[in-house]
């Protein structure tokens with residue numbers, strides 16, 4: 567296993583893929599093992615909705631329908647997270663950027679902060695796989711830990727192992743919202759793959775394996791970077 571977090575080593579990474587491809591699952595493993603900051607725009611929006619903040623109320627209808635939150639709002643959230651500079655070992659942006667405008671804005675933010683991306687992890691999985699992962703996904707209403715009723719069930723049905731709060735199905739994991747999210751991905755997010763491919767930053771990862779094997783494939787790429 568290569569030494570990925572040796573002295574002074576930092577990783578500035580993106581993780582991208584269709585809804586349900588396993589971004590969040592891999593993100594938790596990466597942030598723990600590389601000791602980097604997790605910036606998940608989806609998670610930030612869900613937390614804001616949960617606490618019924620002004621921002622949460624603003625984005626709720628869009629998120630629950632499976633539509634994207636407008637770029638200016640999303641960019642502002644990421645800018646704040648990056649400007650905090652509280653990530654001595656680097657960061658992992660999860661679910662951002664999702665549009666070309668966001669990608670361009672991210673480049674500007676990084677330039678301003680004198681930071682560079684080390685790589686873009688693309689988790690690939692077939693639509694059939696995504697659909698069964700999304701249908702079985704359950705999330706904790708308190709700590710947002712993610713489960714799957716078949717591949718990663720909690721010890722007690724419907725209850726979070728970590729904090730004992732109830733698990734729910736995300737409103738945007740219902741069929742109608744899933745369809746919108748896949749269409750949005752194909753139209754707005756897929757073009758970013760070429761954008762990062764052209765910069766020599768794209769790492770394609772086979773997301774059809776069990777989570778540990780997916781993780782090992784990512785680590786191998788990091789080690790050979």
Ligand code: ADP
Nearest residue numbers: 585586607608629632633634635640661662664
């Ligand atoms: P998934 O993990 O299923 O791909 P996320 O948790 O990343 O979904 O995102 C959930 C929802 O939050 C999106 O469908 C969208 O409404 C909103 N969202 C998250 N990230 C962004 C983004 N970068 N731009 C616009 N909207 C976003």
Ligand code: ADP
Nearest residue numbers: 586587588589590591699703713714717776777
């Ligand atoms: P994303 O963040 O891309 O939307 P998640 O990480 O939330 O995806 O994963 C979606 C669902 O699939 C979750 O229920 C998760 O437990 C499950 N899952 C994630 N990765 C795998 C995998 N490699 N094999 C089987 N199930 C997985």
Ligand code: ZN
Nearest residue numbers: 706709726729
């Ligand atoms: Zn929990």
